[in-house]
Amino acid sequence: MKKYKKFVTRFILLVPILFVVYLSSIYFLYFDSRNDSFTIKIYYDYKENYAKSIKSQKIVFVSGSNNFLGIRASQIENYFNIPTVNLSVHAGLRTEYILYKSKKVLNKGDIVIIPFEYENLMFNGEASIVKNQYLLTYDRDFLDKQDFISQLKILSSISLYNFAFSAYDSFKEFYSDEVKYSYIKHLNRNGDMLDREKHFDLKTKKSLLKLLSPIDLETEGLKEIVKFSKWCDNHGVILYMSYPNMIYRDEYKNKIEYKQYFTFLAKYFNDKNIITIGTPYNAMYPREYFHDSEYHLISKASDIRTKDFINQSKDILIKEIKNKK
Amino acid sequence: MLFNSYEFIFIFLPISFFIYFYLNHKKLIIIAKIWLIIASLFFYSWWNIIYLPLILISIIFNYKITQLIIEYNDKNYLSKQNLLQIGLLFNIGLLVYFKYMDFFIENINTVFSSDIGLLYLALPLAISFFTLQQIAFLIDSYEGLVKERNFLDYMVFVTFFPQLIAGPIVHHKEMMPQFENIRNKVVNYKNISIGLFIFSIGLFKKSVIADRFAVWATNGFDTSTLTLNMLEGWVTSLSYTFQLYFDFSGYTDMAIGIALLFNIRLPINFNSPYKSLNIQDFWRRWHITLSRFLKDYVYIPFGGNRKGKFTTYQNLMATFMIAGIWHGAGWTFIFWGFLHGLAIAIHKAWSQLGFKIWSWLAWIITFNFINIAWVFFRAKEWDDAIRVLHSMFFGQIELSYKFLEVVPKLDILRDYGVTFGAGFSNIGGNKEIMFTIPIIFILVLLIKNSNQLIDNFVPTKTITFLISIIFSYSVISFLTIHSEFLYFNF
Numbered sequence: 001m002k003k004y005k006k007f008v009t010r011f012i013l014l015v016p017i018l019f020v021v022y023l024s025s026i027y028f029l030y031f032d033s034r035n036d037s038f039t040i041k042i043y044y045d046y047k048e049n050y051a052k053s054i055k056s057q058k059i060v061f062v063s064g065s066n067n068f069l070g071i072r073a074s075q076i077e078n079y080f081n082i083p084t085v086n087l088s089v090h091a092g093l094r095t096e097y098i099l100y101k102s103k104k105v106l107n108k109g110d111i112v113i114i115p116f117e118y119e120n121l122m123f124n125g126e127a128s129i130v131k132n133q134y135l136l137t138y139d140r141d142f143l144d145k146q147d148f149i150s151q152l153k154i155l156s157s158i159s160l161y162n163f164a165f166s167a168y169d170s171f172k173e174f175y176s177d178e179v180k181y182s183y184i185k186h187l188n189r190n191g192d193m194l195d196r197e198k199h200f201d202l203k204t205k206k207s208l209l210k211l212l213s214p215i216d217l218e219t220e221g222l223k224e225i226v227k228f229s230k231w232c233d234n235h236g237v238i239l240y241m242s243y244p245n246m247i248y249r250d251e252y253k254n255k256i257e258y259k260q261y262f263t264f265l266a267k268y269f270n271d272k273n274i275i276t277i278g279t280p281y282n283a284m285y286p287r288e289y290f291h292d293s294e295y296h297l298i299s300k301a302s303d304i305r306t307k308d309f310i311n312q313s314k315d316i317l318i319k320e321i322k323n324k325k
Numbered sequence: 326m327l328f329n330s331y332e333f334i335f336i337f338l339p340i341s342f343f344i345y346f347y348l349n350h351k352k353l354i355i356i357a358k359i360w361l362i363i364a365s366l367f368f369y370s371w372w373n374i375i376y377l378p379l380i381l382i383s384i385i386f387n388y389k390i391t392q393l394i395i396e397y398n399d400k401n402y403l404s405k406q407n408l409l410q411i412g413l414l415f416n417i418g419l420l421v422y423f424k425y426m427d428f429f430i431e432n433i434n435t436v437f438s439s440d441i442g443l444l445y446l447a448l449p450l451a452i453s454f455f456t457l458q459q460i461a462f463l464i465d466s467y468e469g470l471v472k473e474r475n476f477l478d479y480m481v482f483v484t485f486f487p488q489l490i491a492g493p494i495v496h497h498k499e500m501m502p503q504f505e506n507i508r509n510k511v512v513n514y515k516n517i518s519i520g521l522f523i524f525s526i527g528l529f530k531k532s533v534i535a536d537r538f539a540v541w542a543t544n545g546f547d548t549s550t551l552t553l554n555m556l557e558g559w560v561t562s563l564s565y566t567f568q569l570y571f572d573f574s575g576y577t578d579m580a581i582g583i584a585l586l587f588n589i590r591l592p593i594n595f596n597s598p599y600k601s602l603n604i605q606d607f608w609r610r611w612h613i614t615l616s617r618f619l620k621d622y623v624y625i626p627f628g629g630n631r632k633g634k635f636t637t638y639q640n641l642m643a644t645f646m647i648a649g650i651w652h653g654a655g656w657t658f659i660f661w662g663f664l665h666g667l668a669i670a671i672h673k674a675w676s677q678l679g680f681k682i683w684s685w686l687a688w689i690i691t692f693n694f695i696n697i698a699w700v701f702f703r704a705k706e707w708d709d710a711i712r713v714l715h716s717m718f719f720g721q722i723e724l725s726y727k728f729l730e731v732v733p734k735l736d737i738l739r740d741y742g743v744t745f746g747a748g749f750s751n752i753g754g755n756k757e758i759m760f761t762i763p764i765i766f767i768l769v770l771l772i773k774n775s776n777q778l779i780d781n782f783v784p785t786k787t788i789t790f791l792i793s794i795i796f797s798y799s800v801i802s803f804l805t806i807h808s809e810f811l812y813f814n815f
Contacts, residue, residue, distance in 0.1 A: 004514035007784030011521055014793035015800075022801065156801040213547070 023155045030158055032133035033169035036090060040130075041138045042180050043068075043089045044101065047191035051085040051105035057321070059084040059111045062102040064091025066244040066295035067115050072306040073190035079310050082321055086191035091117040091295075092130030095221040099228045100142065108236035111320055113277065113313075114225070115242035117295060121265065122212050123221035132157045196291045196299050204290045208251055208258075215257060216264045226272050238320055240313075241269050242277040245305050247294045248284035278312040326371040328579045329531055329803045337368065341486075342586055349510040357510070358477050361587075365484035369450065376449040379419075380484070386415055387459040388479050391466040395474070405467065412463045416456050423449055428654035451490045453651060455483055457618055462497050464622055471497045478504065487583040491576055493594040493614040500589070509588035518784050520585030525796035526775055527578025530571040532799040537761065538568035541753040546709055554723040557752050558716030560762070564752070565703045566696045567765050570599065573612070578775045597774045599695070602687040603676075604668040607695060615651075619644050641673070642666035652702070657710060661702040668694055724748055725755045 032038070051060060059082055061067050067088035077084035087102055095116065106112055132154045135143045143154060186195050212219070225241070232239040252258045262280045269276050289301035297305055326333045341364040348357035370377045390412040397405045421429075427443045434441055462482070465471045473479050482500055483489075503509055545553060545561025553561060577594040584591045594613050601607035608616050624644040630637040642663065649662020682690075697714065704710035725748025728735050739745075748755045773781070782788070 001514055003784050004518040007518045007789050008514055008521065010786070010789045011518075011793055011796075014790065015797050018793055018797040019801070022797065160798075210544075 023152065026136070026155045026158050026163060030136050030163055030166045031169075032137040032162075033166055036092070036130055037134045037137045039183055040090050040093070040134050042183055043187070043191070046184055046187060047085060047087050047089070048101075048105055050189060050191060051087060054083040054085070057082060057109045057111070058107075059113065059317070060102060060106060061086050061088055061113050061115070062098060063088040063115050063244065064093070064098065064117045064120065064295075065089065065293075066091065066117050066246065068191075069193045069196055069291065069296045070115065070245040070302060070305050071309050072192045072302050074188050074192055075303070075306045076310065077190060079314075080317055080321055084190055088191075090130060091120055092128050093134065094128045094131050095120045095123050095224040097131055097135075097142070099224060103231065106232075106235065106237045109238075111238045111240070111317065112232065113240045113242055115244050115283065116221070116225075117244045118209055118246075120221050121225075122217075122219055124212070124217070124219040127153065127157045129157055129162075133162070192302070194299060196296065196302075199288050199290060199298055200292045204247060204287050204292065204294060208249055209246075211257055211261055215261045216268075218268070222268060225274070229272060229274050240275050240277050240316070242309070242313075243280045243283040244295060245283045245285060245297050245301075246280075247287050247290055248281075252284065253281065275316070277316060278309065282308060282312055326368050328576065328583070329528060329799075331800075332371075333368075334800065337364075338583065338586075340364075345587065346510075346512050354510065355477065358481055358504075362477065362480045362484055365481075365486035365489060368486040369484065369489060372450050373447075376452075379423075379449050380451075380455060383416070383419060383455065383459065384480060384483050387412060387463060387483075388473075388476055390415070391463055391473065391479075394463075394466050395472055409463060409467045413460065416460050416463070420452060420456050422446075423452055425650070425654045454492050454494060455489065457494050457615075457651075458483060461494070461618060461622055465497060473497060473501065485584070485589070487580040487587075487589075488591055491573070491580075492612075493577060493580065493592050494618050495591060495614070499592060503589050506588075511588075513588050516585045516588050519779055519782055520582040521796075522582070522782055522788070522792055523578050523585070523775055523779055524582025525792050525799065526778065527575040527580075527582060528799040529795045530575030530578065532803040534765065535568050535570075535572035535575055536802070538564040538571070538765075541758065542568050542703065544752045545713060546703055547705065553713065553716035553720055553751065554746075555716060555718075555720035556723065557749050558713055558718075558720050560749050560752050560758055561713050562696050562700050562717060563762060566599075566699050567762075567769070569699065569703075570595075570769070574775065581775075593776050595774070596776060597769070599692060599769045600688075601691050601695075602684055603691055604665065604672050604694065607691060608665075608669070615648070619648055623647055637673070638670040641669050645669065657701045657704055657707060661698055664694075664698045664701065668698075725750070727755065 051058070059073070059076060059080070061071060061073055061076075061084070063070075065088065068086065068090075070088075071086070073084040073086035085105070087105065089098075091098075093101075098116075098120070099114075102112060135154060136158065143151060146154065186193055188194055229239050231237075252262075266276060266279070283305070285297070285301055285305065289297055289304070291298045326337055328334075341361070344360055345357050345364075348354075348360055366377060366380075369380060390408055393401070393403075394405055394408050394412075397408070401408075403411075423446055426446065430441050430443055433439060462471065462473075466473070473482070478501055481504055482495075482497055485500070488495055541560060541564035545557060545564065574595040581591045581593070592614055596610040596613065598607055598611035601610055624640055627640040627643060628636055629640060643666075645666030646659055646662040648665070649658045649660070652658045652661075697717075700713050700717075701710050704713065722743045723746045724735070724738070724743060726745045727748070729745045735745075749758045752758065
């Protein structure tokens, strides 16, 4: 019986030790060396720098990569004659964090336009490994502000596999200025992604958008947008929602569940007094317009998308810009 | 309260355990029993207290009826058989009302084009399990196999929290002697060690394995807009096949482990079912306590195999269709039961003819039949089942374009109808799926199952270290993924 008593004692002692060792190792040692975090960081730094340098009223596009490679802020800037920033980077950072980042560059009188990916509109609190890896690597401030349980969740989302790579890579030299430049050279001053000319047939062969059940669920993502809308009201920022550029499929027009979902979104924003620009169908384009995913437009198509967006938004935006000037 | 939750593992379980043994240590045996009942009812009410009265009514009614049966004498107005019939009617009625009423109404509306409103009753947690357990007790009492005269003991028997929600379905005669045994009233480190060991394995099965497969199964089954290619179809069905096994056997391992902490041995419920070489073998290894119930209280009372071949097959079909509908109110469940009944009948006929086939072929046929039948069991609608099955057999063979990037020569496969595109990416990560499924096949087919691990358990330092890692990693895993057990829905 003694050996069993020892087993129980050791187990009870070992478990908390393993917990603490594992989670604190991740907290103190983990960094994302192989995934998107580094590019997210340099893109954000670059875009925020431009946004912060603008002292007058500006337009800021906030979303994930659909808009990074979608609406051209530079062309919007030229057309409306107002500084415009493409602050969109990566949809995987999820609704709350993307909106949190935007608050850092928004000032009174600014116009913020959000063409969120549907994944962010349907986001309902699921863990995002992209976001968690980024926070652990580059945004400890945000991480430390989270409550204890949220922090534990973030730490626990790092798999042993990723942690092992991180430990292995810590012995290597990463990310020289040359590497940084290799990314930034594809961006214009406004933060638009350039040089994406090629359409990859296989990479854009995607399934239809996955809908939630029930379709009219008020997700965490939608709640975050409503919260953000209130923040905008309190800070004199003008908010417009829009829809992401995405590959057109007949099913989006013909299938009842998609029609219901798009109607729900429009009604939801309307009920919350959030003005939307365009419709989901306005932002859908043929597959050959896309680069390497269902959201990423090739450069020529970005020009088309931007022209279309200007037509959809000019009456609203000109009025808003004049009001402020 | 879920077994895979912090409140259960770190608060409820330690408190229940320590107070139970403290009271027993102080010779407060009855109070310890009351404590166990209170803890179990609290555990049950944690989800939704609204169903607490229902389980209490069910327990009180069944206890009263069995007392009348046990105390029966000739002066009674109702016969012993009448009392049993009333008891069965009550239990089956309760199940029908809460579980099947809307299903019946929907079918009546379809057949007669009527417009009877649905009741939209939420399924009371564990009703399928505690009802079966009490039906078994009622019949055993009628047949004189058990004589329970103590209400507290009966409460403990029905509500004992490790097995209350999703089994194993236990018999009075295998449980109550253990609760009565005075040696089981003291802390037993051997049982605690084995309990922690098997609980950790169950937790790992659920949190690390089943929940991983759950994502892929859900992506494949529940996205009606998704056109699956052939590989995605197979990944979807296999994911559910493994999810269900690791989820339910994980739950059972945890239940067995928790019960062992209280010095109670629950019956085993799984014995490597996917190693089965025929469908009869499968039902000896899968949800063993349900199979036992169906055999003893449905198949044999129907006549079993005593009334000729045709009636035997009829009884088998009926038993399995009841098994199907017990799992859920839907035609897909009934059809799943029908398929299994048919397979058992075919297997019986085949065996009687004396045919034999190679073991490996027998395994392939059995496993694939089980896998395909689970498609009906899992699908929420007929259309989803047909969609997944269609993709498994007639879907486009599409490999990930990344194969082509690595081995350009694979382009030759296009001549054989293979296309290159998303691979499994509609379901989950290509690499992850390609590695996980073969590893799980190896685990399921070659590694010792939980029962064998218990039998061979030795509390060495290495085992302590390994099991502590397994436990800690599982607990960390369910921080990000939090899911209920599949059998809570049945």
